[in-house]
Amino acid sequence: MTKDDYTPSQYPELALNIITRQEHNISRKQISDNALKVLYRLHGAGFDAYLVGGGVRDLLLEQSPKDFDIATNATPEQIKHLFRNCRLIGRRFRLAHIMFGRDIIEVATFRGHHQEPSKNVSAQSKEGMLLRDNVYGTIDEDAERRDFSINAMYYSIGDYSIHDYAGGIEDLEDKLIRLIGDPETRYREDPVRMLRAIRFAAKLDFDIEEDTADPIEHLAPLLQDIPAARLYEESLKLLQSGCGLETYHLMREYNLFQQLFPVIAEHFTEDYSSPTEQMLDLVLDSTDIRIEEGKRINPAFMFAAMLWYPLQEKAKQLMETRKLSYYDAIMEASNYVLDDQVRTIAIPRRHTATIREIWQLQLRLPRRNGKRAFRLMELNKFRAGFDFLEMRGEVEGEETAQLAKWWATFQNAGRNMRQAMVADLDGGASKPTHRRRKTYRNKKSKAE
Numbered sequence: 001m002t003k004d005d006y007t008p009s010q011y012p013e014l015a016l017n018i019i020t021r022q023e024h025n026i027s028r029k030q031i032s033d034n035a036l037k038v039l040y041r042l043h044g045a046g047f048d049a050y051l052v053g054g055g056v057r058d059l060l061l062e063q064s065p066k067d068f069d070i071a072t073n074a075t076p077e078q079i080k081h082l083f084r085n086c087r088l089i090g091r092r093f094r095l096a097h098i099m100f101g102r103d104i105i106e107v108a109t110f111r112g113h114h115q116e117p118s119k120n121v122s123a124q125s126k127e128g129m130l131l132r133d134n135v136y137g138t139i140d141e142d143a144e145r146r147d148f149s150i151n152a153m154y155y156s157i158g159d160y161s162i163h164d165y166a167g168g169i170e171d172l173e174d175k176l177i178r179l180i181g182d183p184e185t186r187y188r189e190d191p192v193r194m195l196r197a198i199r200f201a202a203k204l205d206f207d208i209e210e211d212t213a214d215p216i217e218h219l220a221p222l223l224q225d226i227p228a229a230r231l232y233e234e235s236l237k238l239l240q241s242g243c244g245l246e247t248y249h250l251m252r253e254y255n256l257f258q259q260l261f262p263v264i265a266e267h268f269t270e271d272y273s274s275p276t277e278q279m280l281d282l283v284l285d286s287t288d289i290r291i292e293e294g295k296r297i298n299p300a301f302m303f304a305a306m307l308w309y310p311l312q313e314k315a316k317q318l319m320e321t322r323k324l325s326y327y328d329a330i331m332e333a334s335n336y337v338l339d340d341q342v343r344t345i346a347i348p349r350r351h352t353a354t355i356r357e358i359w360q361l362q363l364r365l366p367r368r369n370g371k372r373a374f375r376l377m378e379l380n381k382f383r384a385g386f387d388f389l390e391m392r393g394e395v396e397g398e399e400t401a402q403l404a405k406w407w408a409t410f411q412n413a414g415r416n417m418r419q420a421m422v423a424d425l426d427g428g429a430s431k432p433t434h435r436r437r438k439t440y441r442n443k444k445s446k447a448e
Contacts, residue, residue: 014144014165014180021160026059028160034100035068038083038107039157045082047074048139050154052108056162057150060172061204070107071142071154079107111145112137139163147186147193148200149178171209177201178209187215191222194256195234202247213254220255228346235260235345236299242291245284263310263340276309278395286391300354301384303347305391311337311359327363334359354381361385362392366403369425373410374418386411 028036031051042049050071058065072079079096080086087097096107112135139154143165146152150171154163162169166180177200179186179193187193194216201208208216223231238247251257258265267276283305290297314333318324324332338352347355358381365376365385376382386407393401410421 015167016140016143017164017167017169019162019164019169024060024162025062026056026155026160026162030059030064031055032068032103032105034098034103035070035105036157037100038070038098038105041082042070042072042074042079042107043157045074047072047078048110049157050139050163051157052154053146053151056153056155057168057172059155060153060162060169068105070105071110071139072107073110073139074107075109075136079109109136110139110142111135112141113144140165144180146180147190147196149176149180150200152180175204175206176209177204177206177212179212183212184215184219187219188222191219191226192230192234194220194223194254195238195251198247198250198254198256199238199241202243202250203241216254216256220259223256223259224344228342228344231260232345232347239284239302240287240291240297240299242288244287245281248280248284260345261306261341262344263337264306267310267313274309275395276306279305279309279391282391282394298351298354298384299347300351301358301388303341303351304355304358304384305388307337307341307355308359308362308388308392330359330363354384357381358385358388362389365389365407368406368410369422373422377411 031039035051035055039049039051051068052071053069055065055068074082076088076094076096079098080088083096083098085099087099089095089097093108098105098107143152143154143163146166149166149168151168152164152166153168154165155161156163167178171178177197179197197208197212197216200206238244238251241247248257251260252268258268264276264280267274269277272281283302287297287302311330311333314336315326315329318329318332319326322329334356338347338355341347342352361376361379361381362385364372368376379385386404389400389407390404393404406421410418413421
């Protein structure tokens with residue numbers, strides 16, 4: 001192993017280790033063909049080109065990377081000149097997306113120090129949060145700007161070596177999530193780093209290093225200054241990545257979940273026993289299982305389940321204070337609850353519409369007599385409404401569980417049995433479906 005001690009003034013703890021091809025387990029066969037095309041074209045044009053971040057980390061852990069991100073000394077405009085299938089995106093971070101059909105390879109230019117006044121393309125808030133960060137620099141500066149040590153490793157397409165700037169290899173072996181630089185400063189620069197620490201700890205089953213973990217609970221309220229649209233995307237990464245249940249418990253421990261979901265946090269108890277908390281465990285566990293089984297997941301279903309009992313509590317208040325019926329109270333409460341949640345996490349309108357449909361189905365599913373049961377099954381969101389009813393049965397007990405069981409039987413029954421089940425609800429009476437029409441015709445003929 002060759003070692004080049006690099007000790008920049010801002011991050012004196014950094015020292016570059018170069019791990020040669022013979023000393024690591026990464027093979028080009030594990031890297032996607034499209035990522036290799038981008039790496040080789042940049043390299044062939046005379047630019048430095050590295051696979052970086054999570055892709056390197058996951059390959060070293062012998063896992064399949066979800067994405068292959070690339071870092072280079074080429075500017076976004078130079079990258080666009082090299083690739084006709086390139087699109088430049090971002091205001092806060094200027095990035096190049098190389099499009100290969102649905103596969104997108106993200107290429108970022110090495111970032112420099114945002115303190116440099118001569119390059120007037122960065123900005124910070126009074127609290128230290130980075131607002132824009134289009135300052136370009138060297139690979140050494142780029143490594144300093146990475147968040148965690150395990151994400152500051154660069155795989156060179158030039159000689160297939162790994163450049164490890166922050167002891168990432170060692171932290172992988174020790175199963176540690178460790179920030180580069182002073183944790184409080186780095187969290188203030190971008191509070192979302194606190195969420196990323198939790199996400200990596202849950203995903204990789206790593207511990208958060210003590211100094212990295214220490215400021216999180218205190219600084220958690222900084223997340224309230226993050227745009228709601230960005231927090232929505234982060235919430236999906238946290239809760240729909242296959243380890244959502246463990247992530248939720250870690251977030252709650254560090255006072256982070258409370259910042260993203262204040263409407264839900266109002267119903268937290270010391271012993272985790274409230275209906276809201278029971279439903280959280282159920283829906284996140286179910287989501288994890290569906291992801292493991294390769295099944296589709298819908299964020300709207302998860303949010304509908306998470307917010308159901310806060311909705312019930314708000315409806316109860318409206319029934320007491322404004323003397324509304326249960327149905328009207330639910331409709332009114334849904335506006336309050338969703339508006340409050342969307343202020344923190346900008347759930348898209350297409351999902352809030354689905355959330356409302358799932359909630360409304362909970363009011364309609366108990367009403368099964370006549371043709372109602374048959375009509376309900378034809379609704380687009382019936383299956384989501386039924387799946388949620390089953391979850392409610394596990395929380396609420398016998399009455400809801402029996403209703404869910406009836407619907408499970410009804411769905412799997414033949415037409416004759418379905419008609420018998422509905423007739424049984426009507427007390428055994430079977431009314432001819434054409435009686436009303438006959439009566440109408442008789443009245444018409446007498447009038448004539």
